[in-house]
Amino acid sequence: MSEYLNDFASLFDQYDVLGAFWVNIRLTFFAAIGSMLLGSLVALMRISPIASLRLAGTGYVNLFRNTPLTIILVFLVLGVWSQLGINLSEDFARNFFLYAVVGLSLYHAAFVCEAIRSGVNTVPVGQAEAARAIGLSFLPAARLIVFPQALRGAITPLGNTLIALTKNTTVAAAASVTEISALMKTMIEFRPDVIIAVFLTVALGFVLLVVPVGLLTTWASRKLAVKR
């Protein structure tokens, strides 16, 4: 048993496990920002009074929500990078990191959009009508009256999206990003003697990453929800 533990400990000397998790955290951070911005924009389109924008927003959500994330990333790398030859960065490794951020953002923006839309549904119609009545046009009404309330009502679904995003960063291995699941493949290849411990380490790492997000969003959704 102690020999197994020693073998297991040597894994951390041999491989940069924390560094790989750090890549996942950075992917989560940047993709969370990206998908939040894009998702808010699409949500705005979906609730806008202009029919063509609503249609485009609906199209976006249906396209990206129903396409597997792996396929989006493989398309970006094999299609956009490999075939079209588009580099997002001069730095070779950074290029793939950026592609992964773009892919994760595109995909999760669809879910962010739907989360925000569910938040918008918590805002009584009277609020929007009152905003229009005092002379605000669509965008100011959305920005000043509807969105602030909608976001506070959307904290729980947004938190779920963030949790899904955190776990989905493991798909970035398909885009040649050396994050934890890519490192896990390497460790399995070279250290099959501690394979179970490798799996448990990665699983535990994600539990440690994700549980706080869940607790935080539960707390925030209680604290910030608009009392009606």
Next chain:
Amino acid sequence: MRSSKPLGVAAMAAAAALTLTACGGGDSGGEGGGESTAGGSGESVRIGIKYDQPGLGYRDGDEYTGFDVDVAEYVAGELGYSEDQIEWVESPSANRENMLANDQVDMIFATYSITDARKETVDFAGPYFVAGQDLLVREDDSSIQGPEDLEGKNLCSVTGSTSAQKVKDDHPGANLVEQPGYADCLTALESGQVDAVTTDDIILAGLASTDANQGKFKVVGNTFSEERYGVGLPKGSDRCQAVNDAITKMIEEGAWEEAVTENTEGADYEYNRELNPPTPEPCA
């Protein structure tokens, strides 16, 4: 409205039950299939191969082709199994040790390099081939003659593979793209976004000799590692000696040479004659 709730719950329960039974059914079906063949025509042997490596282990419908498959069939024949007693099982790299340890396969022929770390969990017979890490480049590219030319070049390999790790360790000046499979790498090589694909020479030869790729790529032929492909056996297996004898016989009979040539045809590939054909190591 009121009745829809219990109905919904019942529907979900039913769906869950169905999913669960589907899982259970799948499992027992698989085992049952194995047992029935075993009972029907004497014993059968379950051999783990790759399904996605043309030239080595490749599944095309019901057909299994490649060098690993040919050696496996020969060895199984020597052990007393006819071809229809072989049950092919897909064994991806990450699952090989577990499949042997959990008795899901009897033997593995899947470009399985003999290493000390692996010997802790499984036994090896062989080697039946000594491959070496090499480079695959576009047919018209002569700028890369070996690993020393990789500085500043873009290189593709498979995530988590020995070859990828070796490039990272020994040639940090090369830009490495890690893809889920070698087919993805070939796409990038063909379009020019990477300059070379790296893995074991015989795998590269297999990839280059498929119908779709013939004439597009060439194996550089300057190997820079030694991968001794062994036959994976469960720890403590008593088959090692018999498998070694079969491999030796296959080499002596010339069937080995024939299998290598046939499976790498059209790739302009020469195996390393200093190391091949190999002499199997004595069984522990």
